[in-house]
Amino acid sequence: MFKKILVANRGEIALRIMQTCREMGISTVAVYSTVDAESIHVRYADEAVCIGPALSRESYLNIPRLIAAAEVTNADAIHPGYGFLAENAEFADVCASANIKFIGPTAEMINRMGDKNTAKSTMIAAGVPVVPGSPGLVTDLKEAVETAKKTGYPVIIKPTAGGGGKGMRVVHEESQIEKALNTARSEAEQAFGNSGVYIEKFLENPRHVEIQIMSDQHGNTIHLGERDCTVQRRHQKLIEETPSPAVNDALRKKMGDAAVAAASAINYEGAGTIEFLLDRHQNFYFMEMNTRIQVEHPVTEERYDVDIVKEQILAASGESLEGRQFTPRGHSIECRINAEDPEHMFRPSPGKLQVFHTPGGHGVRVDSHCYASYVVPSNYDSMIAKLIVTAHTREEAIARMSRALDEFIVVGIKTTIPFQKQVMHDTVFQSGEFDTSFLDTFRFEK
Structure with missing residues (x-):
């Protein structure tokens, strides 16, 4: 069993994880940005390390600083919680390279299921029902139009990375598809650093x-x-x-x-x-x-x-x-x-x-x-x-x-x-x- 777990998150989920660790007799390390210095998870943990300013990419999304915090406190595992780096394959891989257990799936598993297009292919192979749509990423307008016709309107354009509704666009007719495709790609690139999108049948009111x-x-x-x-x-x-x-x-x-x-x-x-x-x-x-x-x-x-x-x-x-x-x-x-x-x-x-x-x-x-x-x-x-x-x-x-x-x-x-x-x-x-x-x-x- 682990002796010390660094919780690479903030707020209620960080506190929630630490409560279980305390019951299991496992020491905890909190990380926090400067704006979170007075957060309860910082006070509750056995140790706490400030990892940067309020901006997420300079603190909770900063992999080198998180690994450094784990190493300096001798943490033998990292729990990512949800959000931030919880589904980041690179983070899981870096943890493994540093001989720190990532409490979650491996980088390979995250990659296979985190990319929605790859996940869909994996589910088809496993016999799991999937929404009809493009067999892979849609690369140009012509392919998007042909896929939408074959699938049947309405369709939804989705980013292959990320979640939370960002980059999604519902299209009801062919005249809307070019604008929707460009907008979806742009939003996906800005939000997730990946402009890849695919098309699915839009299930109305499921x-x-x-x-x-x-x-x-x-x-x-x-x-x-x-x-x-x-x-x-x-x-x-x-x-x-x-x-x-x-x-x-x-x-x-x-x-x-x-x-x-x-x-x-x-x-x-x-x-x-x-x-x-x-x-x-x-x-x-x-x-x-x-x-x-x-x-x-x-x-x-x-x-x-x-x-x-x-x-x-x-x-x-x-x-x-x-x-x-x-x-x-x-x-x-x-x-x-x-x-x-x-x-x-x-x-x-x-x-x-x-x-x-x-x-x-x-x-x-x-x-x-x-x-x-x-x-x-x-x-x-x-x-x-x-x-x-x-x-x-x-x-x-x-x-x-x-x-x-x-x-x-x-x-x-x-x-x-x-x-x-x-x-x-x-x-x-x-x-x-x-x-x-x-x-x-x-x-x-x-």
């Missing part, structure tokens, strides 16, 4: 359902059910739940088997997520694989009574999953609490937290790095907390979440809490009969 998998170094892979991430705004997830109200036992088995096959196809190691699109006819299609822990992992943890971070560390240290069983119970929902103003198009709302009071009670969990007087910086992601509830049924979980949101008090900045309160009371959300267009028609009442 559900976004993902499967949590865990793999060890001995060829064993299991899945921990599905998470429904359909409530999104501009491809950004806002509310997640498990189980999905759209998935029955038979479909769950099919999707779970497909996810296990996907991970097994690349001899995967660690925690990962296979993301699917689910249409109204219960057909599902591989969308992408996230080769890291997800923001929404707590809903799976609560439903399956499992510490996924601990499982990551165990897998990285060589422990086997053989014979392990995890039994689901109840229903869990997560709301991402963001420092954003829903009254003004969800614009960022950084600033000082004058009051920060979190809810409690049975079945309520809050993952956060914030506290009263903490200053939410404008330099990073706007999420300040994750609120997770668990109950026997979906109806009870919605009621519990509504109650917990009422008790969550944040003064000093705007947050998404009022918006999420309204979603919990929305009859369409309560029915479970919604798709990714849900927020297109949802009207936030000021």
Whole structure:
């Protein structure tokens, strides 16, 4: 087992990883930028190293500084969390070269699944359903037009690298494709340093359902059910739940088997997520694989009574999953609490937290790095907390979440809490009969 783990991240996920390490008797090293000097993860860790200024590329994305911090503190492993360098093959490779264990998949695995075009080819070979579209990257306008005609409009142009909706363009007719292709390439190059794009059939109003998998170094892979991430705004997830109200036992088995096959196809190691699109006819299609822990992992943890971070560390240290069983119970929902103003198009709302009071009670969990007087910086992601509830049924979980949101008090900045309160009371959300267009028609009442 590892003696000391450097956490190459910040905020709530850094603190979350350190909490598990402390329970396992593993020392931790925090890294931080100058603007994060007062963050709780810095105080909580056994050691802390400043790795640069606020700008991400000079701190949390700076591989040489992270490796230097690990070496100077004698850390024998690095946990990347999510975001930043969590799915960066070069970082995983450099860690290996420095004889520091990267807690996650190898560089080869990240490359095979991080590039969406390569991932799609791998899934086809593994027999996993994929969305119809271009067999590879689209290199010019003529190929794009021919592919779109063959696939059938509408189509979506996607970057082969990155995520979060950047570089995506939906095209409904041929006259739109040239502009969309150029824009998608330009955005992809700016966001990910890779202008490669491919084309897929645009599934109108599907559900976004993902499967949590865990793999060890001995060829064993299991899945921990599905998470429904359909409530999104501009491809950004806002509310997640498990189980999905759209998935029955038979479909769950099919999707779970497909996810296990996907991970097994690349001899995967660690925690990962296979993301699917689910249409109204219960057909599902591989969308992408996230080769890291997800923001929404707590809903799976609560439903399956499992510490996924601990499982990551165990897998990285060589422990086997053989014979392990995890039994689901109840229903869990997560709301991402963001420092954003829903009254003004969800614009960022950084600033000082004058009051920060979190809810409690049975079945309520809050993952956060914030506290009263903490200053939410404008330099990073706007999420300040994750609120997770668990109950026997979906109806009870919605009621519990509504109650917990009422008790969550944040003064000093705007947050998404009022918006999420309204979603919990929305009859369409309560029915479970919604798709990714849900927020297109949802009207936030000021």
